[in-house]
Amino acid sequence: YELGLASDKRYNKVIKKEERLNSIIKFVKGHSVSPNEVNPMLVSQGTSKLKQKQKIASLLLRPQVNILKLSKTVESLKQFIKESNIDNEILELAEIRVKYEGYINKEKSLADKMLTIEEIPLKLNFDYFALKSLSYEAREKLTKIRPKTLGQASRISGVSPSDISVLMVYIGR
Structure with a gap:
């Protein structure tokens, strides 16, 4: 947008879509x-019944349940979707974000951890x-390659993630 690649109209449309999604x-x-x-609805989809109240997001974690089915069943959700002018594309995006949030956070934390090991030095004569x-x-x-950092060691073919973990424990990280 700031570089002129998207018009004001398109940029505002994207911002509004993101707001509705959030x-x-x-x-x-x-x-x-x-x-x-x-x-x-849960029984008709072949999944277990609820015994107590549950957040809509936790229901979406079930593979048999999707937000469109819930929006037809849950009156408050149906009303919110209508009042907020939320279309099926946004509903699908929301469902994907909710269903995969745990996995995405786990992968982000793993990526952050990999960045931290990148700079951990290894003794050359170890x-x-x-x-x-x-x-x-x-x-x-x-022994043959003598990597300078744990990050370099992690990219050597034949050095497994468990080997890197052993090295991390040994160096005290």
């Missing part, structure tokens, strides 16, 4: 449904054969 996500994370409201917890192949390759 509003529906906030709604499903904050609103609970009662068992008698959704149990008939005796890798003294670490019996490393696989034999890893000991051979690390």
Whole structure:
């Protein structure tokens, strides 16, 4: 937008779409449904009934349940969608974000961890054969290549993530 690649109209459309997306996500994370409201639909989809109130977002984590089915069953959700002018595309995006949020956060944390190991130095004269917890192949390759950092070691073919974990424990990280 700031570089002139998108018009004001297009930029504003994207901003409004993102706002509607965030509003529906906030709604499903904050609103609970009662068992008698959704149990008939859950049974028809072949999934277990609710025994107590549950957030709409937690229902979306079930593979058999999607936001379109819920929007036909849950009156408060149906009303919110109508009042907020939320279309099926935004509903689908919201469902994807809710369903995969845990996985995405886990992957982000793993990526952050990988960035931190990138700069951890390794001693150039380190005796890798003294670490019996490393696989034999890893000991051979690390001794031959002599990586300067843990990040470099992690990219050597034959050095597994468990070998990197052993090195991290040894260096005290």
